[in-house]
Amino acid sequence: MAFGIKRHELEEWKAKIERGELAFLTHYWIDERFPDCSTVTKVGCRDLEKLAQWGRKYGLRPEWIDKRKTDYPHFDILGRKQTEILKQEGIENPLIAAKK
Template identity: 50%
Template sequence: MAFGVTKQELAAWKHSVRSGKVAFLTHFWYDRRFPQYNTVTKAACSDRSRLIEWGLSYGLRETWIHEERYYPHFDLIGADEFRILQEEGELEKLLKLRSRAGNDHERMI
């Protein structure tokens, strides 16, 4: 479940992904394996080869792709999440969520 995302943001992300664009959806998240992180960004693209190429440009492995029927994606967390969103010009949503959670920049990475 994606907390901190509006229905409109989710719909826009799905539309972009299904259109073959690499799109980002950042939301609150909890996973016992990674208790130090409270956000995740799904970087998705319906064009799997484009997603693979995009991921390789950031050092992401093809085997890390989550295979969902219409929304194959990488889960970005921690330092990779911050770095990639910054380079993609998509950092604003992460900063807003972190601000709402009361986290400072140092804890983001």
């Protein structure tokens, strides 16, 4: 279950994806499969090859791209990998900083 995100943030994320840009969106998230994770970052791009290349840089496999919503393909990144990637991308996220 996702929460803690504003409609304009979601719309901005979708618009970037539609333009073929890499788009980052972090929100609170609860999933019993991942009890130690309280946030997830979705990294999306309409250009699947661009998204796959970006993911390879961080050890993410192209088959991990969530394509269920065909207009908004994305990686779901959580845990230590999430923190590592956001730091390397230079993205300060208050949701991640708050849980440290």
